[in-house]
Amino acid sequence: MAQEMYTLPFKLDDPSLLHFDSYVNNRWVKAQSTKQFEVTDPGTGANWASCPDNGPEDVPSAVEAAHSSFLEYRKQTPRQRAQLLMKWHTLIVEARDDLAKILTHETGKPLVESYAELDYSTGFTWWFSGEADRIQGTVFSPSMPGRRVFTVKQPIGVVAALVPWNFPIAMVLRKAGAALAAGCTIIVKPSPETPITVLALAHLAEKAGFPPGIFNVLTTSLDNTPSLSEALCKHDLVKKVTFTGSTRVGRLIAAHCSHGLKKVTLELGGNCPFIVFEDANMEQAITQLLALKWRHAGQACITANRIFVQSGVYQKFTQMLKDRVSSALVVGHGADEGTTMGPLTTPQAVRKAISHVEDASKRGAKVVLGGKQIKPPSCEGGYFFEPTIMTDITSDMLVFKEESFAPIASLCKFETEEEAVQTANDTSMGLASYVFTKDVNRLWRMFENLEAGMVGLNTGNQSAAETPFGGIKQSGYGKESGKDVAVNEFLITKTGTLTVEDHF
Numbered sequence: 001m002a003q004e005m006y007t008l009p010f011k012l013d014d015p016s017l018l019h020f021d022s023y024v025n026n027r028w029v030k031a032q033s034t035k036q037f038e039v040t041d042p043g044t045g046a047n048w049a050s051c052p053d054n055g056p057e058d059v060p061s062a063v064e065a066a067h068s069s070f071l072e073y074r075k076q077t078p079r080q081r082a083q084l085l086m087k088w089h090t091l092i093v094e095a096r097d098d099l100a101k102i103l104t105h106e107t108g109k110p111l112v113e114s115y116a117e118l119d120y121s122t123g124f125t126w127w128f129s130g131e132a133d134r135i136q137g138t139v140f141s142p143s144m145p146g147r148r149v150f151t152v153k154q155p156i157g158v159v160a161a162l163v164p165w166n167f168p169i170a171m172v173l174r175k176a177g178a179a180l181a182a183g184c185t186i187i188v189k190p191s192p193e194t195p196i197t198v199l200a201l202a203h204l205a206e207k208a209g210f211p212p213g214i215f216n217v218l219t220t221s222l223d224n225t226p227s228l229s230e231a232l233c234k235h236d237l238v239k240k241v242t243f244t245g246s247t248r249v250g251r252l253i254a255a256h257c258s259h260g261l262k263k264v265t266l267e268l269g270g271n272c273p274f275i276v277f278e279d280a281n282m283e284q285a286i287t288q289l290l291a292l293k294w295r296h297a298g299q300a301c302i303t304a305n306r307i308f309v310q311s312g313v314y315q316k317f318t319q320m321l322k323d324r325v326s327s328a329l330v331v332g333h334g335a336d337e338g339t340t341m342g343p344l345t346t347p348q349a350v351r352k353a354i355s356h357v358e359d360a361s362k363r364g365a366k367v368v369l370g371g372k373q374i375k376p377p378s379c380e381g382g383y384f385f386e387p388t389i390m391t392d393i394t395s396d397m398l399v400f401k402e403e404s405f406a407p408i409a410s411l412c413k414f415e416t417e418e419e420a421v422q423t424a425n426d427t428s429m430g431l432a433s434y435v436f437t438k439d440v441n442r443l444w445r446m447f448e449n450l451e452a453g454m455v456g457l458n459t460g461n462q463s464a465a466e467t468p469f470g471g472i473k474q475s476g477y478g479k480e481s482g483k484d485v486a487v488n489e490f491l492i493t494k495t496g497t498l499t500v501e502d503h504f
């Protein structure tokens with residue numbers, strides 16, 4: 001359907017930001033099939049845009065363009081790459097109000113959270129423009145006399161970035177920031193729910209002066225996502241794949257990439273434990289939990305999925321949480337003033353939330369708040385679920401075994417530190433964990449014993465551009481953000497050995 005057939009649900013200060021075609025080699029392009037897919041406002045269920053539904057046949061020309069650009073871009077000095085990133089950063093910051101509106105109408109998150117995502121995201125452009133200048137090799141004398149060894153870091157080549165819908169701007173800038181700083185070119189495949197924010201970033205990248213083929217976006221529908229992603233992963237000229245999403249899809253990506261032995265970064269599911277000991281500062285724990293659990297209605301990989309509370313404060317904590325949630329959360333359309341929790345992004349997410357509550361209730365959990373799908377006034381077609389608190393959660397329930405990815409706080413009681421560690425680690429995932437206690441020795445022990453790539457100690461969300469982000473176990477491998485580690489994911493290390501003749 002042509003874009004003129006849709007009604008835009010918002011007005012932008014700079015309408016030139018809006019693009020509805022894919023972006024390859026600095027050109028706005030359709031899919032070869034000419035097919036389109038629709039973009040929906042999760043707050044109303046109404047479609048407001050459509051984009052090209054690219055398939056595997058659209059991959060080779062995009063990769064070839066990205067590869068020929070790579071052969072030139074890799075020759076730019078780190079300072080030149082830093083300057084391009086900084087210009088992009090400035091333009092994104094300037095477009096903050098418009099980008100926040102698009103983000104809210106694609107993801108459903110409240111405007112206040114869209115602004116928070118933008119501020120988090122521009123941390124990445126800022127940080128990685130600095131990282132470009134800090135890429136360095138080494139030189140040293142080896143054990144063999146008369147030799148010198150040195151290493152240089154070189155960009156790996158064309159990168160494919162497969163990004164999720166929950167933080168579409170942050171996840172693109174976290175990946176692209178590092179890749180472009182390293183001297184790689186990139187093809188981004190946005191999630192079918194959130195292509196327009198990513199196309200707006202492409203518009204700003206061009207305005208910032210990135211030459212053709214450096215930053216490319218191939219949009220695609222849910223149906224074509226598997227085949228297009230596979231074609232990207234298996235193309236010979238794609239040298240690195242970076243993916244954020246579910247563990248199930250992460251396994252498929254790793255399998256596709258194994259053919260070409262491609263370097264892969266996988267940021268996968270969480271099922272993160274949030275542990276509150278009796279001696280914790282309850283106010284602090286609740287405040288941190290609220291910010292973490294209700295961030296984007298629970299749709300973050302690092303959200304608190306299983307909340308373990310020590311028996312002595314279990315009742316008190318449950319009541320405090322219920323009071324705070326009841327008074328703090330206003331559910332509605334993300335663009336409405338006063339909304340503090342928006343809809344879920346997809347109807348499938350609502351179905352999963354319903355099934356998790358039903359399964360837990362059947363197995364003995366108590367729903368102390370919420371538990372149902374809702375339709376706030378003027379949002380009848382939207383994908384809303386009540387902020388929900390359940391107690392008496394046990395390890396046989398789906399909410400314990402899987403990520404809910406919904407506004408469901410699931411509380412489990414525990415007695416001892418040993419039991420808390422054992423049950424928290426009782427999952428195949430290992431992304432983030434959170435511990436609240438005033439006992440510094442216990443904090444340290446928990447930090448060492450919890451199986452997670454990131455541990456918050458009297459802290460909820462710890463995500464930041466300067467902080468290494470990534471999981472262990474089936475939460476994936478590789479690090480994004482942080483000093484050196486993130487850029488290294490897009491670099492190869494080449495070793496030189498030189499024989500030095502001693503003439504003097």
Ligand SMILES: O=CCCC(=O)O
Pocket residue numbers: 166167170299300301302463
């Ligand atoms: O959901 C995944 C990303 C969340 C974050 O970067 O804090």
